Amino acid sequence: MKRSPQVNRNRLAWCWNDRASLARARPFFVGGVMPKSAPMFRPHGKSRKAQVAERKKRYDDRRESSARRGYGGKWRRARHRFLMDNPLCVCCEKDGQVSEARVVDHIMPHGGDLKLFWKRWNWQALCKRCHDGRKQSVEALWKIGHADIGSLFLGADEVRRDEFISGYQRLRAG
Numbered sequence: 510m511k512r513s514p515q516v517n518r519n520r521l522a523w524c525w526n527d528r529a530s531l532a533r534a535r536p537f538f539v540g541g542v543m544p545k546s547a548p549m550f551r552p553h554g555k556s557r558k559a560q561v562a563e564r565k566k567r568y569d570d571r572r573e574s575s576a577r578r579g580y581g582g583k584w585r586r587a588r589h590r591f592l593m594d595n596p597l598c599v600c601c602e603k604d605g606q607v608s609e610a611r612v613v614d615h616i617m618p619h620g621g622d623l624k625l626f627w628k629r630w631n632w633q634a635l636c637k638r639c640h641d642g643r644k645q646s647v648e649a650l651w652k653i654g655h656a657d658i659g660s661l662f663l664g665a666d667e668v669r670r671d672e673f674i675s676g677y678q679r680l681r682a683g
């Protein structure tokens with residue numbers, strides 16, 4: 510049913526002139542200001558203070574663990590320097606393609622080992638595609654013994670590959 514404009518106007522007029530509805534509306538408009546804030550949504554009934562504390566703890570946990578893993582400002586700077594010196598993806602280069610390197614990959618997965626983490630011979634510049642694709646499959650093959658350690662280095666430079674292999678063997682030996 511379509512309402513006529515006349516009906517709507519009458520209805521509004523009735524509403525605002527009605528004493529009962531004015532009385533109901535009054536608490537929200539005391540002094541002509543709107544209420545300060547709407548009721549807040551509080552999941553699991555936790556107080557605002559508890560929520561803030563919990564969020565801070567989550568943040569601290571995350572920050573601490575990433576710092577422990579070595580991914581702090583020091584790593585950001587080292588990574589940046591390495592990519593300045595090695596701007597191209599070594600894996601694409603081997604295939605005769607040119608891609609900008611965006612990832613400093615740990616040739617041997619460091620697994621939290623800080624020595625392995627910081628050794629420059631354990632770094633190779635990769636594009637995101639090669640890091641997420643080929644490197645992951647080579648690592649998977651290496652883990653089940655179907656690839657040798659040298660194949661974790663995806664570039665063509667044999668000198669760099671030897672540097673990596675001998676560096677890794679030295680680290681394991683001593």
Ligand SMILES: [Zn+2]
Nearest residue numbers: 598601636639
């Ligand atoms: Zn690449």
